[in-house]
Amino acid sequence: MAKTKPAPRLFVEPGLGPETRLALDSSQAHYLVHVMRLKAGDGVVLFNGRDGEWSAVIETIGKNNCPVTTGKRLRPQETEPGPWLAFAPVKKSQTDFIVEKAAELGASRLCPVFTRNTNSTRINLDRMRANAVEASEQCRRLTVPAIDEPVTLERLMAGWPVDRRLLVLDETGAGQPIAKVLAGLRKGSDGIFHECGFLTGPEGGFDKAELDALRKLDFVTGVGLGPRVLRAETAAIAALSCWQALLGGDNYS
């Protein structure tokens, strides 16, 4: 029995409403026509991070375009409050991986940060953005995580909102167990979860002076992920997975 493939899900920039006609960009048109082999009349699903999720139908197939017209709204827009992830970029494939998995696991903002031991100084924001969009399309998010311009650790800390607790993944073993710290964020006196962020270091770890400076900040809590030495990208994903299991998702509140 042939399985019916679900309609491709695409992130678009324009506003979405009933009977809205959109010209998809050429790479999306290429994907629908040449990769998914859709035809005029076939359905797609659209979201833009603001107007919810909409069904749409391909009108015609052009050479480099395939205009679509929206039908009905499938899901209303919802806020998707998620943790921020500040991370020292690692090798290209691992950075791709961090961005993809962070989007899947619900991060709302990604902040590339340069630390003393960070080897990668070239950040491809377009590539990060494309990976975040693709993962968001695939995992049925209604938003795409924001991706910040890279900054130094000093500047990130200077601009960090003090009411968003920053859990620093401390590979020295001095951090508190992450489950305990997340549980502490669970319900404040206001009855809601406190917003948080994670910071993961580069391949060589944070510099000692960096860790000392971080520990002095009131909004920082050092956390540990157990006895093994995790690669930078593993630590980022493990932290977000714990957030999802302990604080995230509507079936957990």
Next chain:
Amino acid sequence: MAKTKPAPRLFVEPGLGPETRLALDSSQAHYLVHVMRLKAGDGVVLFNGRDGEWSAVIETIGKNNCPVTTGKRLRPQETEPGPWLAFAPVKKSQTDFIVEKAAELGASRLCPVFTRNTNSTRINLDRMRANAVEASEQCRRLTVPAIDEPVTLERLMAGWPVDRRLLVLDETGAGQPIAKVLAGLRKGSDGIFHECGFLTGPEGGFDKAELDALRKLDFVTGVGLGPRVLRAETAAIAALSCWQALLGGDNYS
């Protein structure tokens, strides 16, 4: 200031004790001599999963070998009880990724399993084993996860030990929140954590008949990882991360 590199850590098969002379295999010798550029007299760290962790010194550098002699024991052997991970193999790079991250996150056994929607029918056990060894060397485990021969889902279930709870990652949304299920495994009447395993499906998800059959098994609990649709490899890693945070590691007991 130049950072001193930690001594390379290698998994070896032979027994380890004081003043033991070992001929490393040619790929390990190549790694030490040509990649790490070590010389006679330089130190390495060895473990074999049975005799703890030992320091050792390179005696001489040969063409395709570099014999080493152990010095003192750095860490005694410890059992490393971890969850089992049964998973439907996905594309090559994602399977590599599952194996590497599972080793880092403390899985004690990996069971490749063929389900109805599994596309990959060729499993490279040597490659899986090499990835598991490399990740174990890097993350300072004292053991390497066991890697089983691939079996069908039916056979895996028939041979599954009934006292090891199997948490099936159920992408239909019918599962219980994973944090809740893991908390329930925390301390039994015997005062210790109950052993568990995870099962993740293939790219297309489990077949409905498979899920129905799994749900009828007494040792199975369906679990969910939140509202988003996770890729197969993300689900595997997220589940193991939750296990580590909630049940794993000596600083959590």
